[in-house]
Amino acid sequence: MAMRKPAQPTTSRSRAWRWFHRFGSPAYFYFFAGRWAPRFGHLAVAFFLAGLYFGLVVAPPDYQMGDSYRIIFIHVPSAWMSMFIYVVMAVSAGIGLVWRIKLSHAVARSCAPVGAAFTFCALVTGALWGKPTWGTYWIWDARLTSELVLLFLYVGYMALLAALDDWKTGSRAGAVLALVGLVNIPIIHYSVEWWNTLHQGATITKLGRPSIDIRMLVPLLIMFAAVNFYFLAAMLNRVRCELLDQERRTRWVQEVVNG
Amino acid sequence: MMRASRKRRLVIAGVLVTGVSVAVLLTLLALRENINxxxxxxxxxxxxxxxxxxxxxxxxxxxxxxxxxxxxxxxxxxxxxxxxxxxxxxxxxxxxxxxxxxxxxxxxxxxxxxxxxxxxxxxxxxxxxxxxxxxxxxxxxxxxxxxxxxxxxx
The missing domain is CATH 2.40.50.140 (Nucleic acid-binding proteins)
Known part of the structure; x- marks a missing residue:
């Protein structure tokens, strides 16, 4: 057991708590992420290829939109990830803020660029689909506007981190912003129910009668798996970089760098 | 261990999220019809x-x-x-x-x-x-x- 502080009062603490502490140590997590990031990356590539094949080649066209509906295989997983990653980022930043855990801040900082990329992707694919379907690229309805606000939140979070030279100060300030922005997530999700919008309601999370043909749903679920694996791979790689940078004066980093 | 300060930070974070949520909720209620x-x-x-x-x-x-x-x-x-x-x-x-x-x-x-x-x-x-x-x-x-x-x- 490579515990960094063996003198910790572990008597009253469970094994799970000790494991949690070890897992949260930057050195341990660096090597853990190094093992798992490539695996998730390979899974992501495999699922992307399968999802795109089934989505673009095998799945039948839509009765109204023809082939243009196929953009949902990119758009819906991207939109879902844009919200999911924000929640991961905000919760992680909040844990870092309260418990002063360096790894949590590193995870939060690493989520932001990935989430911003998915948000951008959702907005662009939505606009490209909107023109042939609705007749316009953009409309200021509640769903589109709140998703755009999400992009600004990601960009604002990253800008704040970059503006503050000190890593810890930046992480804490960013955590406050991330927590404030958390309120936007339920607004995005329920915008199509609370207000009337041009954007249609939920298809998959809707209970009751089926809204999507099974041959279209399967590729969509494969793409969901793909984007999740991609997120894990990209995020873990970024966490490794953050940890190396933050722990550069410690012995384990010196050992990693000098071989 | 800084138990007290940790608890204080947790409360601050909780108040922050709750406060912002309530403020946004009130704003959205006030704007209700206009967002349609x-x-x-x-x-x-x-x-x-x-x-x-x-x-x-x-x-x-x-x-x-x-x-x-x-x-x-x-x-x-x-x-x-x-x-x-x-x-x-x-x-x-x-x-x-x-x-x-x-x-x-x-x-x-x-x-x-x-x-x-x-x-x-x-x-x-x-x-x-x-x-x-x-x-x-x-x-x-x-x-x-x-x-x-x-x-x-x-």
Whole structure:
């Protein structure tokens, strides 16, 4: 057991708590992420290829939109990830803020660029689909506007981190912003129910009668798996970089760098 | 261990999230109607729209109500929310998904003889199915899908 502080009062603490502490140590997590990031990356590539094949080649066209509906295989997983990653980022930043855990801040900082990329992707694919379907690229309805606000939140979070030279100060300030922005997530999700919008309601999370043909749903679920694996791979790689940078004066980093 | 300060930070974070949520909730409640993208025909008939204002109206195109002028791009149709109906006049190219029974959103203003639209957008529903399934549903005449394509097919 490579515990960094063996003198910790572990008597009253469970094994799970000790494991949690070890897992949260930057050195341990660096090597853990190094093992798992490539695996998730390979899974992501495999699922992307399968999802795109089934989505673009095998799945039948839509009765109204023809082939243009196929953009949902990119758009819906991207939109879902844009919200999911924000929640991961905000919760992680909040844990870092309260418990002063360096790894949590590193995870939060690493989520932001990935989430911003998915948000951008959702907005662009939505606009490209909107023109042939609705007749316009953009409309200021509640769903589109709140998703755009999400992009600004990601960009604002990253800008704040970059503006503050000190890593810890930046992480804490960013955590406050991330927590404030958390309120936007339920607004995005329920915008199509609370207000009337041009954007249609939920298809998959809707209970009751089926809204999507099974041959279209399967590729969509494969793409969901793909984007999740991609997120894990990209995020873990970024966490490794953050940890190396933050722990550069410690012995384990010196050992990693000098071989 | 800094138990007390940790607890204090947790409370601050909790108050922050709750406070912002309440503030945003109150703002959204105050703005309630204004965030809606369009008015329904019922709201328009009830006079909820300020006279002479430029606004959006949304609803379903009534079956068999589309009248095209053979000489130009003039088209008019009835828009309903099942309770009230408003006649919409438009001059221009309609989106591909425009058809009878389909939801649309039109931007324009009220005139004496109905709603004069400058822009018509098609509203897509959340249903995705292949053409043969749609055909089968139509043939069986028991469409569980709300705004199905009853007018011309594609």
């Amino acid at each position: 993208l369009f008015y329904s025909p019922s709201q328009v008939v009830a006079g909820e729209v300020v006279e002479g204002s430029y606004f959006r109206i949304g609803g379903m195109v009534v079956d068999g109500s589309v009248r095209r002028n053979p000489d130009d791009l003039q088209v008019s149709f009835d828009l309903t929310d099942t309770a009230e109906t408003v006649t919409v006049h438009y001059s221009g190219i309609l989106p591909d998904l425009f058809r009878e029974g389909q939801g649309i959103v039109a931007l324009g203003r009220l005139e004496d003889h109905g709603f004069r639209a400058d822009q018509v957008l098609a509203k897509h529903d959340e249903n995705y199915m292949p053409p043969e399934v749609s055909e089968a549903l139509k043939a069986a005449n028991r469409q569980p899908y709300a705004p199905a394509a009853t007018g011309g097919g594609s």
